[in-house]
Amino acid sequence: MKLPYERPTLRKLTAGALNKFGPRAGVRPVTALDGVAVGELVARFGSPLFVLSERQLRRSYQAAVRAFGTRYPRVQLAWSYKTNYLNAVCRVFHQEGAWAEVVSGMELEKALLNGVPGPHILFNGPGKRRADLERACAVDAVVHLDNADELHLLLDVAAGRPRRPRVALRVNLNAGIVPQWDRFGFNLENGEAWQALSRLVASGQLELVGLHCHIGTYILQPAAYGAAATKLAALAQRCARELHTVVQYLDLGGGFPSTNTLKGAYLPATDTVPPLDDYAEAVAGALLGAGFKTDDLPLLVLEAGRALVDEAGSLIGTVLANKRLADGRRATILDFGVNLLFTSFWYDHHISPTREFSADTEPTVLYGPLCMNIDMLRESIALPLLAPGDTVVVHKVGAYNMSQWQQFINLRPYVVLIDQAGQPHVIRAAETLEYLQQLEQVPAHLLG
DSSP, X not given: OOOOOOOOOOOOXXXXXXXXXXXXXXXXXXXXXXXXXXXXXXXXXXXSEEEEEHHHHHHHHHHHHHHHHTTSSOEEEEEEGGGOOOHHHHHHHHHHTOEEEESSHHHHHHHHHTTOOXXXXXXXXXXXXXXXXXXXXXXXXXXXXXXXXXXXXXXXXHTTOSSOOEEEXXXXXXXXXXXXXOSSSEESTTSHHHHHHHHHHHHSSSEEEEEEOOOOSSOOOHHHHHHHHHHHHHHHHHHHHHSOOOOOEEEOOOOOOOSOOBTTOSSOHHHHSOOHHHHHHHHHHHHHTTTOOGGGOOEEEEOOOHHHHGGGEEEEEEEEEEEEOTTSOEEEEESOOTTTOGGGGTBOOOEEESSOOOSOOEEEEEEOSSSSTTOEEEEEEEEOOXXXXXXXXXXXXXXXXXXHOOOBSBOOOOEEEEOTTSOEEEEEOOOOHHHHHTTOOOOGGGOO
């Protein structure tokens, strides 16, 4: 007998990207952050909304201290203020023992207001004004000299002071990576750094206490830090021999990557970013093998930023609308854009829906709400078919987004911190139109 006819069916197979662990099937929803339901957070604080995890901030800091401190006997972290200078974030790290690394007069004042003693503030940056240097000297912060003009200006500021300002020299060097960050500091290989060191020591007006280098950002080669540490150590030893000056600390800067995936990367960052232990091994090995006597080992200073805070931050947003582009691609418009998620220019952020959906996904372009063509958050991401009112979570947004964000077209939202007991706290209120306009003045002839 003939078999009964059955109508054929078409079923979409969604395998996702392949990696060494096999296919990633479907999109996993994230319904809560640190135990607090996403729906509850949006109901209380609105959307969009930045959420920071105090537990993760402390966990990341302690992991960095453990990685370096178990390999080298003298380690000090200095929190990079520019990465996220919300006071609550800074104070968490200061409670954990971090010094402050600042790059402007404004950041210097924030660090002082957060209770950081002047001697525990490292003042970096290429744009220090005379008033900034005078303030740094007054509170005994350490000035990291960036260029010859700044050196001469600080010598002028130091004249007649009862106490010599404490300084470190920022050095740029060839650590074997491209591009070489030679915009900042004095070059080592062409002799410029040694000339500056000789000049400042010979002046008798400044106290040289440190050497500093920052080889770049999102550096994926731990060996580069080992090369930089080796060269800084050799320079410190030369200072001791020829200038009769003991360098108290070597500052290897920051630049350690988070596990955010860079745009254009073939594999996700979770598969390619080395663990922090590899960086610690490279730096500690270089310093311990540099020939210092045990009692003369310099303090190792690290200005970690992104690696400490990125994972602790999330951004909740809401779908406003969907549409089809001219080429047929699905586009979803969210209530936040590049004004809030500045790092979407260089990261392919992981983005999750916040409720269960079917397993079917579709490649989607994610746009923000700004009237600018560059307001694109993801060029293509596999997501379920989101409807207006659905919410999403963008992961690992703690670094730079809350210091580089812009008040443009829309007001900036609330930022909340979920403490270790699972309680959310407002650490920055949402902006209002009154706040936005409070510095504006309208000439009398334009009133009425």
